[in-house]
Amino acid sequence: MSRASERAYNNIRSMILSGELQPGSQIREEALAELCGVSRTPVRDSLRRLEAEMFIRRNDSQRSFVADWSLDDLEDAFQLRAMLEAHAAKRAASRITREQLGQLRFHNAQLKQAIDMPNPDVPKFLDHNRQFHAIILAAAASERLTNMLAQVTEQPVVLRTARHYDLENLRRSHHDHDELLIAFDKRDGAWAAAVMTGHIRRAFHAYAEAHSTDTEIRKSKLAA
Amino acid sequence: MSRASERAYNNIRSMILSGELQPGSQIREEALAELCGVSRTPVRDSLRRLEAEMFIRRNDSQRSFVADWSLDDLEDAFQLRAMLEAHAAKRAASRITREQLGQLRFHNAQLKQAIDMPNPDVPKFLDHNRQFHAIILAAAASERLTNMLAQVTEQPVVLRTARHYDLENLRRSHHDHDELLIAFDKRDGAWAAAVMTGHIRRAFHAYAEAHSTDTEIRKSKLAA
DNA sequence: TGGCAGCTTATTGTATACAAATGGCATTCG
DNA sequence: CGAATGCCATTTGTATACAATAAGCTGCCA
Numbered sequence: 297m298s299r300a301s302e303r304a305y306n307n308i309r310s311m312i313l314s315g316e317l318q319p320g321s322q323i324r325e326e327a328l329a330e331l332c333g334v335s336r337t338p339v340r341d342s343l344r345r346l347e348a349e350m351f352i353r354r355n356d357s358q359r360s361f362v363a364d365w366s367l368d369d370l371e372d373a374f375q376l377r378a379m380l381e382a383h384a385a386k387r388a389a390s391r392i393t394r395e396q397l398g399q400l401r402f403h404n405a406q407l408k409q410a411i412d413m414p415n416p417d418v419p420k421f422l423d424h425n426r427q428f429h430a431i432i433l434a435a436a437a438s439e440r441l442t443n444m445l446a447q448v449t450e451q452p453v454v455l456r457t458a459r460h461y462d463l464e465n466l467r468r469s470h471h472d473h474d475e476l477l478i479a480f481d482k483r484d485g486a487w488a489a490a491v492m493t494g495h496i497r498r499a500f501h502a503y504a505e506a507h508s509t510d511t512e513i514r515k516s517k518l519a520a
Numbered sequence: 521m522s523r524a525s526e527r528a529y530n531n532i533r534s535m536i537l538s539g540e541l542q543p544g545s546q547i548r549e550e551a552l553a554e555l556c557g558v559s560r561t562p563v564r565d566s567l568r569r570l571e572a573e574m575f576i577r578r579n580d581s582q583r584s585f586v587a588d589w590s591l592d593d594l595e596d597a598f599q600l601r602a603m604l605e606a607h608a609a610k611r612a613a614s615r616i617t618r619e620q621l622g623q624l625r626f627h628n629a630q631l632k633q634a635i636d637m638p639n640p641d642v643p644k645f646l647d648h649n650r651q652f653h654a655i656i657l658a659a660a661a662s663e664r665l666t667n668m669l670a671q672v673t674e675q676p677v678v679l680r681t682a683r684h685y686d687l688e689n690l691r692r693s694h695h696d697h698d699e700l701l702i703a704f705d706k707r708d709g710a711w712a713a714a715v716m717t718g719h720i721r722r723a724f725h726a727y728a729e730a731h732s733t734d735t736e737i738r739k740s741k742l743a744a
Numbered sequence: 745t746g747g748c749a750g751c752t753t754a755t756t757g758t759a760t761a762c763a764a765a766t767g768g769c770a771t772t773c774g
Numbered sequence: 775c776g777a778a779t780g781c782c783a784t785t786t787g788t789a790t791a792c793a794a795t796a797a798g799c800t801g802c803c804a
């Protein structure tokens with residue numbers, strides 16, 4: 297993707313993810329074009345992409361709105377994600393290389409280190425967590441699967457902080473990763489898939505809690 | 521989608537599916553624009569969409585090519601499709617209405633009729649088959665799932681005729697549908713999912729055979 | 745007062761012109 | 775003779791102007 301187009305896409309996407317563009321609010325191409333410092337053309341490209349990724353919806357007369365996810369939508373996305381990531385884990389179990397296993401161990405050690413200290417370094421945890429999952433996906437070796445997972449991995453919820461600072465959850469995540477490592481080591485795809493399913497389901501419940509809180513807050517703001 | 525854009529998308533897509541645009545061949549925006557009788561703008565929209573759907577790939581310098589699927593790619597797509605359709609069947613089992621069940625029965629009866637005659641009406645079979653699956657997807661009630669399935673359902677293989685005229689396969693499909701109906705009737709999601717998995721796996725093997733033949737033919741044409 | 749018609753304005757869709765980047769070819773130099 | 779470099783042709787990216795369409799408003803009529 298070229299410069300202007302990429303900038304527009306990343307800008308708009310992060311504005312949605314961060315909540316700067318409020319769920320449900322209308323989107324005007326020209327306004328975004330000005331915000332991003334590009335013309336409407338690359339903005340339109342980005343909107344189309346984001347629409348495919350379901351971050352944006354359009355009504356029947358082609359106007360765009362920031363997607364407003366219900367709890368059901370969120371669960372739906374997570375259900376698909378759990379299924380796809382479990383599938384990735386299963387595929388990875390029979391394909392992963394010694395080197396990739398080593399990388400997984402490295403990142404899991406790092407993310408443990410990030411939270412096993414008086415002042416937990418959550419961004420560091422998240423970064424190594426992301427890389428951990430990326431390596432599994434790479435080992436699964438399915439471009440289609442990668443594309444599909446990208447569509448359900450990022451959630452447009454503002455209050456992700458709530459989840460991130462729940463240390464108990466982070467520790468459990470680390471533990472799941474450890475178990476995944478053993479399953480991979482034993483080339484046990486079924487086990488890896490099962491662990492991964494639980495791993496993602498837990499994430500869902502953490503998100504769901506944050507989402508409810510967020511929705512409550514937004515509702516009371518509207519009422520005020 | 522508006523007129524010009526929609527026309528361009530459908531035209532290009534069907535040119536790819538029909539093989540009119542050969543796998544691996546380069547695509548030039550302006551040439552397609554002329555073919556479709558529109559400007560480059562809607563053509564570019566369409567190309568982006570088709571790229572997301574993996575019908576088109578781009579090299580690192582942004583040039584577009586018609587996707588050329590290996591047998592592995594095909595299997596990969598079918599594996600995902602089997603998983604997603606099984607998931608749809610499972611969800612449908614607990615949500616499907618009496619009315620939808622009736623529609624399923626109707627379409628399955630129709631598609632049986634289409635092949636239970638001296639001169640089988642394959643297009644009719646395919647149409648009712650499509651509707652049968654569409655109803656299940658609707659009963660599954662997940663927009664995301666619907667979108668994802670759309671991405672792996674159509675296969676850019678020319679020789680689909682080979683499969684379509686294998687009556688034995690078509691009869692087995694009908695039988696699978698029958699079994700699905702019973703599973704739905706009993707609200708047995710696990711059973712429905714299992715039947716659907718087998719249903720799609722069989723389709724894969726039929727496709728794979730046609731694909732191999734097709735690839736052989738293309739290779740020998742290149743050699744000549 | 746309520747609703748509908750027609751106009752006005754806002755917004756998106758399409759075409760086109762121009763800019764940027766890439767690939768291929770030819771020429772030149774080692 | 776082969777490889778590297780610079781130029782030209784081709785192709786894609788971006789901006790902008792204009793067309794089409796939909797929404798909202800105003801005023802009229804029942």
